[in-house]
Amino acid sequence: xxxxxxxxxxxxxxxxxxxxxxxxxxxxxxxxxxxxxxxxxxxxxxxxxxxxxxxxxxxxxxxxxxxxxxxxxxxxxxxxxxxxxxxxxxxxxxxxxxxxxxxxxxxxxxxxxxxxxxxxxxxxxxxxxxxxxxxxxxxxxxxxxxxxxxxxxxxxxxxxxxxxxxxxxxxxxxxxxxxxxxxxxxxxxxxxxxxxxxxxxxxxxxxxxxxxxxxxxxxxxxxxxxxxxxxxxxxxxxxxxxxxxxxxxxxxxxxxxxxxxxxxxxxxxxxxxxxxxxxxxxxxxxxxxxxxxxxxxxxxxxxxxxxxxxxxxxxxxxxxxxxxxxxxxxxxxxxxxxxxxxxxxxxxxxxxxxxxxxxxxxxxxxxxxxxxxxxxxxxxxxxxxxxxxxxxxxxxxxxxx
Numbered sequence: 001x002x003x004x005x006x007x008x009x010x011x012x013x014x015x016x017x018x019x020x021x022x023x024x025x026x027x028x029x030x031x032x033x034x035x036x037x038x039x040x041x042x043x044x045x046x047x048x049x050x051x052x053x054x055x056x057x058x059x060x061x062x063x064x065x066x067x068x069x070x071x072x073x074x075x076x077x078x079x080x081x082x083x084x085x086x087x088x089x090x091x092x093x094x095x096x097x098x099x100x101x102x103x104x105x106x107x108x109x110x111x112x113x114x115x116x117x118x119x120x121x122x123x124x125x126x127x128x129x130x131x132x133x134x135x136x137x138x139x140x141x142x143x144x145x146x147x148x149x150x151x152x153x154x155x156x157x158x159x160x161x162x163x164x165x166x167x168x169x170x171x172x173x174x175x176x177x178x179x180x181x182x183x184x185x186x187x188x189x190x191x192x193x194x195x196x197x198x199x200x201x202x203x204x205x206x207x208x209x210x211x212x213x214x215x216x217x218x219x220x221x222x223x224x225x226x227x228x229x230x231x232x233x234x235x236x237x238x239x240x241x242x243x244x245x246x247x248x249x250x251x252x253x254x255x256x257x258x259x260x261x262x263x264x265x266x267x268x269x270x271x272x273x274x275x276x277x278x279x280x281x282x283x284x285x286x287x288x289x290x291x292x293x294x295x296x297x298x299x300x301x302x303x304x305x306x307x308x309x310x311x312x313x314x315x316x317x318x319x320x321x322x323x324x325x326x327x328x329x330x331x332x333x334x335x336x337x338x339x340x341x342x343x344x345x346x347x348x349x350x351x352x353x354x355x356x357x358x359x360x361x362x363x364x365x366x367x368x369x370x371x372x373x374x375x376x377x378x379x380x381x382x383x384x385x386x387x388x389x390x391x392x393x394x395x396x397x398x399x400x401x
Contacts (some may be wrong), residue, residue, distance in 0.1 A: 041255040047104055077160040110160045110282040111363035116148040120340075121364040122357060126350035131247075133342030135167035135194045142340050144172035145201060146369035149179065156181030159233040161226075163187045163216055163274060164243030166195040168341030169291065172372035173240055174198060178205035180376060182238065185210040187236030189243070194342075217269035219277070236281040236378045241271040241313075242291045246306040247347050260305045267309035271316065284328025289378045290317050292335035294395045310335075314391050321389040330388040332378040361397030372395070 046176040104372055111121040126137045135142060160177045164170040164185035174184050175198070184202055188195050207391055210232055214221040230236055245266035249255045275288060296310030297305050317333040324331060338344075338357040344365075345353045357365025374394050378384050 024179045031262060036323050042249055062395075110360075114362075115370065119143065119364060119367050119370075120204030123288065123354045124356065126346070126354045127345045128350040128353065129342065129345040131346050132189055132191060132245075133167070133344075133364075134191060135171070135342045136197065137379070138321070138340075138342055138345060140340075142168060142171075142342075143367040144168075144369050144372070145175060146372065147173065149176060149373065150178075150368070151179035151181065151205075154180040154382050155238065155377065158182040158237040158379075159185070159229065159381065160233050160238035160240065161185045161187060161229055161236065161278070162240040162242055163270070164189075165240075166191050166198050168238070168343060169326055169339055169368045169371050169375075171198045171201065171243040171335065172368035173242065173375045174209065175201045175205060175249065176372050176376050177198065177238070177240075178202045178207040178209070180380070183207060183210075183233050185212060185215065185225075185233075186294075187212045187225055187243070189215065191342075216274060217265040218270075219273040222270075222273035223277045226274070228282050232392065235283070236278055237283075239274060239278045239282075239286075239288045240291070240375055240379070241288070243270060243272055244291065244306075244309075244343070246303060246343060247353075248302040249304070250302055252304065255305060263305040263309055268312050271313060275320070279324065279329065282327075282329050285381045286329045287379045287381065288320070288324075288329065288331045290332040290333040291375075292317070292330070292391055294335055294337045294393065297335055297391075297393065318389050330378075330381075330384070332384070332387060332390045333366075334371065334374045334378065335391050335393045335395070336366065336371045337393075340365040340367055357396075360395070361399055365397075366394070366396060 005032070011361045057379070087346045092369045113119065120140045125184040125221055127139060129137060157249055158177075158181070160174075160182045162170050162184065165174040165184070166188035170186075170188075171194070175188055178184050179328070184207060186195065190209070190213060191355035192213070195213070199209050199211060210229060214225060217318065226236070235395060243266065245263050247259065249259070249264075265320060271290060290313050292313045293306070296312075296314045299311075314333060317331055320331045337360055340356070344356055348356065357363075371394055374392055378387065378390075
C-alpha cells in the first residue's frame, strides 16, 4: 500500500506536531490571525494600472492569501492594509462626530396644514353611533364640497354610479363628478337624511341625482339598479364601488362567522355584483374605480376581515383589466388612509374616535374632499387614459419607519 503524501510544513519543519518548535506555533497563530482579519475586512492588494476599459479577472484586486502573508514582504503588506483600514475607521468616526455635534431640529406637535383651507385635527368629541352611521350627527361635520375645486368638464356627458354615495367619501365623489359634468346615480342603504343632503349638494352643481336605496349584497338588486340607471340616462360610463362594512374586533376569537360573512358579502360580493351587471352596458372609454384601503396594503390587527376584503379589492383591481382593457374599459382603485366619515364613530368606541387619525404623519384624518379628487382623476379619460390596474394610495404620508 502506498504511503500518505506528506502534510504541508512551515519553514521546512516536520509535519508531526510533536516535532514543531514553540516559535513555529506562534508564527502559525499570527499568520492565521492576519488571514482571518484581511478576509473579514476585505483587505486587498492593488492591481497595476490598466488602460483597458474592460475589467478582467486579472485586473481585479485580490484578497491577501496565506502565500502573500508568508512572502518576504508579507509583513509590509499586512501593515499597509491595517493602516489603510484604520484611516477608513477614523473617517467614519469623524463623520459620526460631526453628525452628533449638530443640534436636533425641534419636533412640531401641531398637525401640518397643507390644503387650500384648514382641516380639523384631533382630539375630536367622544362619540359613538349605531350602524351604519349618520353624517348629519357627526361632530365635526365632514368636509366634502371642496369649494376651491373648479370643474372643467372632465366628465362632461358621462353617467356615473357611486355606491355608498349618500355620505363620507362617496358623497364628495358624487358632488365632484357632478361638478365635472356627469349625471350621477347614488346607491345607498337606508340613510335617507344623509341621502337628501347629497341630493341637494348635487343640485347645487346643476345636476339632478338619481337616488336608489338597496342592499348591494343582493345580485338581483344590483341588476335592477343598473337597469334603472341605464333606462334613465341611456348609458353608463363610470362605476365607483365605494360602499363598505367595517367593525373593529380587539380579540380574534370575537370575530364571528356572521360578522366575517357580512364584511365579505358587502365589500367583495357587492363590488363583484355591481361590476358584473355594469360591464355589459359600458363602452370604450368607461372606467371602474374601486375604493381600497391602507389596511389592504399593510393589514390591521383589529380589522382582520376588513383588511382581507380590501386586499381582495386590490387584487381584483389588478386582475380585471386583463378582461376589460381589450374593450377599452379601465379599472383602478384608490387606497385611502384614515378618513373622517360616519363609518368611524359607527365602528370605533368613543375614546378611540376622539384620537382618530392622530397617528398619521399628518396627525389628523383626511377629510372626504381630500380623497375624492383621486377618484375623479381615475374616472376621467381626459386625465388617466393610460392608467389601469393601479392602486393609488392616499394615506397622508409615510413615517419612514
